[in-house]
Amino acid sequence: MTAAPVVGIPRGLSFTQLKPVWEEFFGALGVPTLVSPPTSRAILEDGLRVSVSEACLPLKACLGHVASLIDKADLILVPRCVSLHRREYICPKFAGLPDVVRASFGRLPPLLVPEINLHNARRVPRMDTVAELLGVDPERVRRALVQALRAIRRDPSGSDGPLIAPEAAQSRTVVVISHPYLIHDRFLTMGLMGRLSAMGVRPVPMDTLDAARLRAAAVAPKPLFWSWGTEALGCACALARSGEADGVLFVTSFGCGVDSFVEAMAERRIRAAGIPYALITLDEHTAQAGLITRLEAFIDTLPDRRTHDRNVSAHGQCLYTDESASR
């Protein structure tokens, strides 16, 4: 009997969100997996070597994760993620990732490319190529993926309590609006979350909040095209309404097309509510000293804004009216 092929899973882009799906999917099929190690300088440099400069930082890092698996895995999982919600899409870089990977490397093991497209229905097509590479019956593969995708279904939340769970320690709460694959990558963010904690604030990443409530809170003249954008905007709208955060940080990557307009919409709502706000843009050239200075300056502004910010504000609150905030 031949041993099952080892499937390499790059720890990048959709991995953060789909990790439970792949654990269940490959577990059900009895296929061994190998996840690439956390991002490091060497992994990022391998990604930079094959990336175009315009690519966003998470895509460059993801290519480095693929490179780290080339000599270690029999197959590499590079899903084609098109949509995770009805009538919405995710960033095209997710949908085009298998093509980018093929074009970026001269030598690759075969790629395992399941398509995830929940735009129109929760129908999962047959995956004959995936099944053939795994040596498993196609219908079994399809059923395993249908079952595993239930892990990302988000049932509507019935809760109307606080969005942010109260904490015994009365530290200031800063909500961090960012993509999960960026904010939870300690190397790419230079340990931003830990630095915030060390500076005495309680950082709350957006993806730990109730996604169904965030999606329901998004108010815009028209729906946003991108699922993540809906949640980011909903987060800003919900915080502006509830005032639960002492400050909001929007952490983005240079060159992110989705954030280029979602950030502006979120900022208007946060500033109109008088909540301190800062934007941190990361790329491979960002230096630790610059990041620390920006974080310290932001945190220094938190204590007094709510009580003493009665004059024309240097952070721009007065520039945003209720009317402009809804755009």
Ligand code: SF4
């Ligand atoms: S949403 Fe932005 S950060 Fe994420 S993959 Fe797309 S361009 Fe990159």
